[in-house]
Amino acid sequence: MEIHPGSKPFASYMAKLVGFFKVIAAVSVVVVGVSACGQEKNDMNQPAALAGTPIVLKNNPASAESVVLGMGCFWGAERRMSELPGVLDVESGYANGDIAGNYEAVLAHERALHAGRAQGRNHAEVVKVTFDPARVSLTQVLARFWESHDPTQGDRQGNDIGSNYRSAIYTQSEAQRQTALKTREIYQQALSAAGKGKITTEIAPLTTYYAAEDYHQDYLKKNPNGYCGLGGTGVKYPAEGGASASLTAGTGAVLAKPLDGKALSFNRQLVVFEAADCAYCKQFKKEVLDHWRSEVPVVLTMSANPPTGWVLEKALFATPTIVLFEKGKEVSRYTGYNGEQKRFWHWLGFQLLTPEQRKIAFEQGTEYPGTGSHLDEKRAGTFVDPITGAPLFRSDTKFNSGTGWPSFFNPLPGAITLHEDNAHGMKRVEVRSASSGIHLGHVFDDGPPPTHKRYCINGNVLKFVPDTAQ
Structure with missing residues (x-):
C-alpha cells in the first residue's frame, strides 16, 4: 500500500x-x-x-x-x-x-x-x-x-x-x-x-x-x-x-457531460476536473483560478471524462485534478490541492519552461551576462512571470546597468519577495516572484534614483507583454 x-x-x-x-x-x-x-x-x-x-x-x-x-x-x-x-x-x-x-x-x-x-x-x-x-x-x-x-x-x-x-x-x-x-x-x-x-x-x-x-x-x-x-x-x-437509475439529486462529476474537445485549445489546454461540494475545488478556484493570468487557457468541468476526442492516461480518483493536455492527449496532471499555490505553479512551470529556464527558476541558476532575453527591450509594456503571467516590472523602471542582465529600479507593488542568500560565500538578497515563487535574480543598493536599487534579473525568466501591438 x-x-x-x-x-x-x-x-x-x-x-x-x-x-x-x-x-x-x-x-x-x-x-x-x-x-x-x-x-x-x-x-x-x-x-x-x-x-x-x-x-x-x-x-x-x-x-x-x-x-x-x-x-x-x-x-x-x-x-x-x-x-x-x-x-x-x-x-x-x-x-x-x-x-x-x-x-x-x-x-x-x-x-x-x-x-x-x-x-x-x-x-x-x-x-x-x-x-x-x-x-x-x-x-x-x-x-x-x-x-x-x-x-x-x-x-x-x-x-x-x-x-x-x-x-x-x-x-x-x-x-x-x-x-x-x-x-x-x-x-x-x-x-x-x-x-x-x-x-x-x-x-x-x-x-x-x-x-x-x-x-x-x-x-x-x-x-x-x-x-x-x-x-x-x-x-x-x-x-x-x-436516464440514470440512481436519480438526479446530489449527482456529482460522474454524471456531467464531457467538454467538447473541438471548442478547446488543441495545442495546449488545462482542464480542472471538479466534484460537487468539494471544498478543495472551491479553494483552488478562489486562490488560483480567480486570479488567472497565465497564457495557458484553463477550463472547469464536473465530468470525470476527458473532453470529447481527447485522451486521459488513467482514470481520475480525486478532486480537484488539474490535467495539462497537449494535442488532445494528457501530458501531466496535478491531483489534489490544499492551499499549496507555489507547489501547483512549480508543477505547471516544469511543463511550460525550457530546461535552461527551469535551472534558473527552480535551482537559483544564473544566465551568462549578455545572453538572456529582453536585455535591449525598450518598448512600453510589462515584464511578467512566465508561468503565472503576474506583472513584475514596468518597462519605464528598466535601465541600462551595463552588467549584462536586465535591470530595474522598482518592481510593481506586491510583485516580488526578498530572501537572504548566503550561497557561494556571498551575502546577497534574492528576488523571487510573489505569485509563483520562482527565482528571478538579486537586488543591490547601487541603482539610480529615486530608489537607488538595482533589481538584477535573469531575462530568460521574464516574459514581456507590450502595452499595444507593436
Whole structure:
C-alpha cells in the first residue's frame, strides 16, 4: 500500500491531527473498502453484524433495508450514498475480513500481507447504508454505487492500493444477491460499450462487520476540507429512456457531460476536473483560478471524462485534478490541492519552461551576462512571470546597468519577495516572484534614483507583454 500526499493513508494520518468526534447516527447500507482514513483503535471486539442477520437501526421504518458496499475510502463513499434521496443513514465500517475490526489492525495486516508475513483475508473499508425501499429501490442504490467509483480496478481505488480498498457488495439476503448480480451485468454492458474494462467487484454475503472509529463517521461533514475522492468512470448506469437509475439529486462529476474537445485549445489546454461540494475545488478556484493570468487557457468541468476526442492516461480518483493536455492527449496532471499555490505553479512551470529556464527558476541558476532575453527591450509594456503571467516590472523602471542582465529600479507593488542568500560565500538578497515563487535574480543598493536599487534579473525568466501591438 502506498502512503504519500494525495493517497488515503496520508490523508488519514493528517486526519488524526484534526481530533476525534462523536458519531451521531448508525447506518444500514454498507459501502465497503478499507482506507487509511484514521488511526484511532476501535474498542469493539465483536462484529456488529453477521451474514443473515439484518441490521436494525432505531428510528427507522420497519421496512428499512441495509446493504453493504465497498468503493474505496469510506469518507467519500459515505457522502455519496447519503446524498441519494431515500437513504436514511450511512455509517463507515470494516467488513468481511478475518482480523480485528479497527483501522490500525487493518492497516497493519495489509502491510504484513504485502510482505508475505501474514495470511487470512483483510477487511474492506465500508459504509453501511440504510434506505427506505418505498422511496428508493436497491437497484437505484446500487446504480449510485456503480457510478460513484471505478469497479474495474481490483484491489485499489486510484492511488489507494490494497485489498482493503476492494470494490464489493456484501448482501444480507438472496434477493439482494440476485439484484447485485443483475445490476453488475447491466453496468458491465455499459462499461464495455464505453471501452472500459471488466468489473472486479466482489459480490458475497456479509459475514462480518465492524463500525469504524467515531472520527470516521460523517467525516466530510465535520472536515469539509478532507480528502475528496472522485473515482467514477463517467459511465451512467443504464435505465429505460436513457436516464440514470440512481436519480438526479446530489449527482456529482460522474454524471456531467464531457467538454467538447473541438471548442478547446488543441495545442495546449488545462482542464480542472471538479466534484460537487468539494471544498478543495472551491479553494483552488478562489486562490488560483480567480486570479488567472497565465497564457495557458484553463477550463472547469464536473465530468470525470476527458473532453470529447481527447485522451486521459488513467482514470481520475480525486478532486480537484488539474490535467495539462497537449494535442488532445494528457501530458501531466496535478491531483489534489490544499492551499499549496507555489507547489501547483512549480508543477505547471516544469511543463511550460525550457530546461535552461527551469535551472534558473527552480535551482537559483544564473544566465551568462549578455545572453538572456529582453536585455535591449525598450518598448512600453510589462515584464511578467512566465508561468503565472503576474506583472513584475514596468518597462519605464528598466535601465541600462551595463552588467549584462536586465535591470530595474522598482518592481510593481506586491510583485516580488526578498530572501537572504548566503550561497557561494556571498551575502546577497534574492528576488523571487510573489505569485509563483520562482527565482528571478538579486537586488543591490547601487541603482539610480529615486530608489537607488538595482533589481538584477535573469531575462530568460521574464516574459514581456507590450502595452499595444507593436
